[in-house]
Amino acid sequence: MNPINEVKLEFVSKSCNEAFARVVAAAFVSQIDPNLEELADVKTAVSEAVTNAIIHGYENGNGIVKMNCKLYTNAVEITVIDEGKGIEDIEQARQPMYTSKPEMERSGMGFTVMESFMDEVEVISEVGKGTTVKMYKEFKSVGNQPG
Amino acid sequence: MNLKLTNRGTTLIATIIGELDHHSAEHIIQKLDAEMMKSSTKNLIMDFSKVNFMDSSGIGVIIGRYKKIKSLNGKLSITGINDKIRRIFNLSGILKLMPAYENIDEAIKKM
Numbered sequence: 001m002n003p004i005n006e007v008k009l010e011f012v013s014k015s016c017n018e019a020f021a022r023v024v025a026a027a028f029v030s031q032i033d034p035n036l037e038e039l040a041d042v043k044t045a046v047s048e049a050v051t052n053a054i055i056h057g058y059e060n061g062n063g064i065v066k067m068n069c070k071l072y073t074n075a076v077e078i079t080v081i082d083e084g085k086g087i088e089d090i091e092q093a094r095q096p097m098y099t100s101k102p103e104m105e106r107s108g109m110g111f112t113v114m115e116s117f118m119d120e121v122e123v124i125s126e127v128g129k130g131t132t133v134k135m136y137k138e139f140k141s142v143g144n145q146p147g
Numbered sequence: 148m149n150l151k152l153t154n155r156g157t158t159l160i161a162t163i164i165g166e167l168d169h170h171s172a173e174h175i176i177q178k179l180d181a182e183m184m185k186s187s188t189k190n191l192i193m194d195f196s197k198v199n200f201m202d203s204s205g206i207g208v209i210i211g212r213y214k215k216i217k218s219l220n221g222k223l224s225i226t227g228i229n230d231k232i233r234r235i236f237n238l239s240g241i242l243k244l245m246p247a248y249e250n251i252d253e254a255i256k257k258m
């Protein structure tokens with residue numbers, strides 16, 4: 001299936017861009033008119049992935065975060081990419097409550113939130129090269145509206 | 148401004164306003180911790196009724212304040228969580244650590 005629309009965004013790894021990225025994703029997805037709950041799910045998942053790129057990928061230093069969004073008739077695929085530190089053990093990183101930064105008051109719930117708010121979450125990472133998080137969600141409400 | 152602080156007796160009420168993410172959390176933690184360290188504070192109520200977005204950063208903020216208030220032998224209550232935010236609360240299991248109430252008045256009564 002080919003996407004009906006596509007956007008690519010690049011921004012520097014500043015925490016104020018977390019809100020920017022999730023608002024862009026929500027505005028883009030709004031074109032196919034999902035319901036408010038589905039939109040909120042996308043916003044939250046994007047916020048998690050982008051925050052991870054900034055805090056863990058670049059460890060609050062300078063870097064570029066990329067976000068690619070592909071829109072389908074009733075679904076979206078969002079990919080968040082950093083060229084930062086990378087993840088040594090992806091399986092461990094995805095465990096609920098696992099965090100490598102407890103001293104920074106992280107709770108280790110980011111991947112768990114992404115997994116429960118999106119249908120699919122794929123993590124590709126290489127130490128020293130960076131991390132790619134690809135998320136997919138189908139909007140049950142789209143195409144099923146009454147009338 | 149994304150935090151309103153009020154005192155009722157020895158209870159500090161922290162109303163978080165707007166979006167609670169990694170970006171806003173830093174500011175909220177700074178202001179809240181400074182107020183909590185004042186000798187008049189014993190218990191803490193964190194009110195989420197004016198939060199329109201929260202991600203896992205919010206869970207970190209709550210757990211951090213929970214540990215602080217516990218070390219001062221005080222109690223923490225949560226108020227005003229809507230359905231959207233509740234999903235993140237439920238995923239994290241933090242409501243096993245502290246009570247959640249509809250509103251501030253109820254939380255004060257039960258403190």
Ligand SMILES: Nc1ncnc2c1ncn2[C@@H]1O[C@H](COP(=O)(O)OP(=O)(O)OP(=O)(O)O)[C@@H](O)[C@H]1O
Pocket residue numbers: 048052053054056057058082084085086087093094098099100101105106107108109110111112131203204206207
């Ligand atoms: N982009 C990334 N680059 C490097 N490491 C990452 C990245 N994303 C996640 N991680 C690693 O995976 C761990 C788990 O991530 P997750 O988002 O679940 O929790 P957290 O960010 O530590 O805490 P929270 O999201 O609850 O604030 C992180 O602690 C970090 O070690």
Ligand SMILES: [Mg+2]
Pocket residue numbers: 048051052109110111203
């Ligand atoms: Mg995270």
